[in-house]
Amino acid sequence: MLQFPAFMTQYPTSTRIIPTSLLLPSQWPNPQSDELLLAIEEAELEQKYNDIRKISSNIIVIGKTTAENDKEDFDDEADDDDADNAEESEGDEFEQETKTYLMERWQPRRGRGRGRGSYSSSSHTQQSNVSNYPSTRKPTLNHISSDNNEKHDNNDPDNLPNLTGSCPYMCPVDERTRRERLRDLAIFERLNGNPTQSSSNLAVKKFCRTISTKDVRDLDLRPILVLEDTLNHLLNIFGSKSQPFEVIHDFIFDRTRSIRQDLSMQGIITGDQAIGIYEKIVKFHIISHHKLHRNIVNSDLGSNISPMHHLNMEQLTKTLSSLYHLYDQTWKPNPEFYSFYVLLHLGSDHQPTGESLSLWLQKLPSSVMKSKEMMFSRRLLRYSRFGNFKKFLQTVDSEASCLQYYILEPFICEVRAFGLLCLNHGGYKLNPYPLVDICKHLFMEEFDVESFCKDCGLETYTSEDGTKFMPTKQTSFCSPKGSRKYYPMVSKRLKILYDEVPEII
Amino acid sequence: MASYMSMGEAHRRITEYLNRLVDVISYQDGASLKQLLSLSSESPSFLALADALNVFQDANRLIKQADKYSQYAEIVAPLFRAMQSYRVGHLVESYQAFEKSANAFIQEFRNWESAWALEALYVVAYEIRILAEKADRELASNGKTPEKLKAAGSFLMKVFGVLAGKGPKRVGALYVTCQLFKVYFKLGTVHLCRSVIRSIETARIFDFEEFPVRDKVTYMYYTGRLEVLNENFPAADHKLSYALKHCDPQSEANIRMILKYLVPVKLSMGILPKKSLLEKYNLLEYSDIVLAMKRGDLRLLRHALEEHEDRFLRSGVYLVLEKLELQVYQRLVKKIYIIQKQRDPSRAHQIKLEMIVKALKWLEMEMDLDEVECIMSILIYKNLVKGYFAHKSKVAVLSKQDPFPKLNGKPINA
Numbered sequence: 001m002l003q004f005p006a007f008m009t010q011y012p013t014s015t016r017i018i019p020t021s022l023l024l025p026s027q028w029p030n031p032q033s034d035e036l037l038l039a040i041e042e043a044e045l046e047q048k049y050n051d052i053r054k055i056s057s058n059i060i061v062i063g064k065t066t067a068e069n070d071k072e073d074f075d076d077e078a079d080d081d082d083a084d085n086a087e088e089s090e091g092d093e094f095e096q097e098t099k100t101y102l103m104e105r106w107q108p109r110r111g112r113g114r115g116r117g118s119y120s121s122s123s124h125t126q127q128s129n130v131s132n133y134p135s136t137r138k139p140t141l142n143h144i145s146s147d148n149n150e151k152h153d154n155n156d157p158d159n160l161p162n163l164t165g166s167c168p169y170m171c172p173v174d175e176r177t178r179r180e181r182l183r184d185l186a187i188f189e190r191l192n193g194n195p196t197q198s199s200s201n202l203a204v205k206k207f208c209r210t211i212s213t214k215d216v217r218d219l220d221l222r223p224i225l226v227l228e229d230t231l232n233h234l235l236n237i238f239g240s241k242s243q244p245f246e247v248i249h250d251f252i253f254d255r256t257r258s259i260r261q262d263l264s265m266q267g268i269i270t271g272d273q274a275i276g277i278y279e280k281i282v283k284f285h286i287i288s289h290h291k292l293h294r295n296i297v298n299s300d301l302g303s304n305i306s307p308m309h310h311l312n313m314e315q316l317t318k319t320l321s322s323l324y325h326l327y328d329q330t331w332k333p334n335p336e337f338y339s340f341y342v343l344l345h346l347g348s349d350h351q352p353t354g355e356s357l358s359l360w361l362q363k364l365p366s367s368v369m370k371s372k373e374m375m376f377s378r379r380l381l382r383y384s385r386f387g388n389f390k391k392f393l394q395t396v397d398s399e400a401s402c403l404q405y406y407i408l409e410p411f412i413c414e415v416r417a418f419g420l421l422c423l424n425h426g427g428y429k430l431n432p433y434p435l436v437d438i439c440k441h442l443f444m445e446e447f448d449v450e451s452f453c454k455d456c457g458l459e460t461y462t463s464e465d466g467t468k469f470m471p472t473k474q475t476s477f478c479s480p481k482g483s484r485k486y487y488p489m490v491s492k493r494l495k496i497l498y499d500e501v502p503e504i505i
Numbered sequence: 506m507a508s509y510m511s512m513g514e515a516h517r518r519i520t521e522y523l524n525r526l527v528d529v530i531s532y533q534d535g536a537s538l539k540q541l542l543s544l545s546s547e548s549p550s551f552l553a554l555a556d557a558l559n560v561f562q563d564a565n566r567l568i569k570q571a572d573k574y575s576q577y578a579e580i581v582a583p584l585f586r587a588m589q590s591y592r593v594g595h596l597v598e599s600y601q602a603f604e605k606s607a608n609a610f611i612q613e614f615r616n617w618e619s620a621w622a623l624e625a626l627y628v629v630a631y632e633i634r635i636l637a638e639k640a641d642r643e644l645a646s647n648g649k650t651p652e653k654l655k656a657a658g659s660f661l662m663k664v665f666g667v668l669a670g671k672g673p674k675r676v677g678a679l680y681v682t683c684q685l686f687k688v689y690f691k692l693g694t695v696h697l698c699r700s701v702i703r704s705i706e707t708a709r710i711f712d713f714e715e716f717p718v719r720d721k722v723t724y725m726y727y728t729g730r731l732e733v734l735n736e737n738f739p740a741a742d743h744k745l746s747y748a749l750k751h752c753d754p755q756s757e758a759n760i761r762m763i764l765k766y767l768v769p770v771k772l773s774m775g776i777l778p779k780k781s782l783l784e785k786y787n788l789l790e791y792s793d794i795v796l797a798m799k800r801g802d803l804r805l806l807r808h809a810l811e812e813h814e815d816r817f818l819r820s821g822v823y824l825v826l827e828k829l830e831l832q833v834y835q836r837l838v839k840k841i842y843i844i845q846k847q848r849d850p851s852r853a854h855q856i857k858l859e860m861i862v863k864a865l866k867w868l869e870m871e872m873d874l875d876e877v878e879c880i881m882s883i884l885i886y887k888n889l890v891k892g893y894f895a896h897k898s899k900v901a902v903l904s905k906q907d908p909f910p911k912l913n914g915k916p917i918n919a
Contacts, residue, residue: 356734358821359695368817382827387887390879419879426885428895428902437896441879 165221171203286315290406334373389419427472515557579609600640679720775912801836898908
């Protein structure tokens, strides 16, 4: 049975778990490219690490080090305040400690300097269900958790490197020459298409999984100005259409991850420039999220979810997490970026961070909670949990920004399906429902409604005068997840938005 | 004040403490031992001892003087330092020293066969947490990163490990677990509760019933709260109700804390608390919500959520309460039905959608017929209303039998 609205904080048993078979190249639809294979291997490797780690959390995995890509995710530190209301107790009583901790969040910061933010979101999440306390953890692709467990074990806050990058190029010279020699150049890095020749204008530093803090030199790291330029270069490529989208995405995905790695290795956790970089990377992930989803939908894959899509989602949540840490240091967070987080939690099978949304909301500053963008996403959340499909779609139509729409678009299918489910279930048998009215409710064209009904196992018919109807009380309803067809939202406003400049970040 | 103490006096106090400590350990007097370790209690004797230490300045010499003292040097020397630092307000140093002392204490504790020193261990666990909290406050106020509470968490995990064995000491594990919960909740890293919960609930050495009631109540309170965060209402209800049932009826503050989370859970299952309960335990933030549910007053519900938004968000129950809207709608429709029944019983079961629109308008909520139909279809699907809606005539037709099924203690499911 379709579960909408979702009890969205149901932890995974219901998380989508990708069987490893899906990661096998044989099921990959597109011609293999090196980047794709690498992505697949990375995912498989992560899974192996997860499995190993589960056996014993004390095992230090060879090849993985403290200076992980997740350097950018910081330890959760509670910002403490005065123990105004704490009831100190001995023995019997439990204290209202949470009240004191949480009270802090609702007061203006008092010049806390470099106190760290306290997001426990993707930095530490696990995928197991808190309430079921299963004795074995299921393997997941969410390597955020494993990395940070790792980080906890090996990382001593005193050992965080404070390197200052001095590499003036987008790619350190040594790496470039090495990769030229090994013919390990992405298509965008090749000078005149030559697979053994690059240049300082084309080569971009790769993301390095197995790097150890000891081995990193200053001239391997790029300072923030260089990172900004690198990012701009990448985004130009993103906006071009020189290659199939998956190829472009894969390249940018890896290289932006490297940018984030450089940032976190230099301990850059404040500043408008860093914020700007993270915000752009978030936007990249969101647009990719949208396009990758569309590509799945338009292909003949059926309901296989692309691992690329999943990995992208992971990095999206990680980047958001880092961004929130950065916002914590400033007084001017951008509320739209918080709204993305809420929207990611729509849907019964979306648990991108594994953390209860209620927990996350506890920590938000009041100014963000009451912002227009957050109110929008909170309202959508409310409608989705209620099941109010009509109001949900109406609100999306009238208020969603382009990026917000991209995030919630995959969820719209579920919303519409629920709408059909309710109308079919509760409608009077002798009053078949006019498709024209369904169009209004679901923001779809009539021919799309016809098709969608079919996807949901529901029949429609045409009357003598040409009007189309959906009979009610049909017993054949089924979830349309299998087909995953994409039906656009009939919305003038949205159309303008995403026709405009959807790809420029 | 410290300077008013003479060296002789200081010497006397310190030796007195050392003698007491040695005696208490050799007699395995756990109750007395715990009093000797309870730094943050700031009892007069502690304060005096700390003053004495600051005057005497060379307590280590005293400790080394006699074998009976020096055997506990690793515990006592850092403990003294912790007291001294605490007395002069250097809380970070105090924590660091205390942690050293506590480590040494744990080593000794391991060697003591019986569980006589369990109470003292509890005190050590408690003090570690409290001192860490104070230390973190000091760090934060100096613009540094607070990290001691996290360290305390690691220490407590170690302690847990020491207790997780087959011997009589294992009944102490739940107390330590609860201290860990408090640490994790304070740090916001509640997912870390998972592993220790798993140990308690699945390890064969632990029998939940063996633990002291006090610890069981605290444990159920925190795990209940985790269930609320995850919106597992049946489990949350079970745990929080357990805590409520076994909680000391005198400790009103604790009952209030349990109820703070139990009330929203019960509301989700259609069970409303009496006003007297809310008043007795000062939970008046829920009173408008309860009223709204009784009256079917959507406007009041929205207003109540808005008014106490900060508080509900902070405790993590906001989303739970928002969802009560479904039940409020059900109540509203039921009210209309009841009124119609009074006027014309034969036609009561047919409710014009227009009527619902009017009722909502009266509640200052603008909704068109389409949306009302949509909502009715949802209520029907979720079995809050039995019946169907006729699209053509814009009427909702209710079942003549039990048109508004009760939730019967179960949360609403799609």
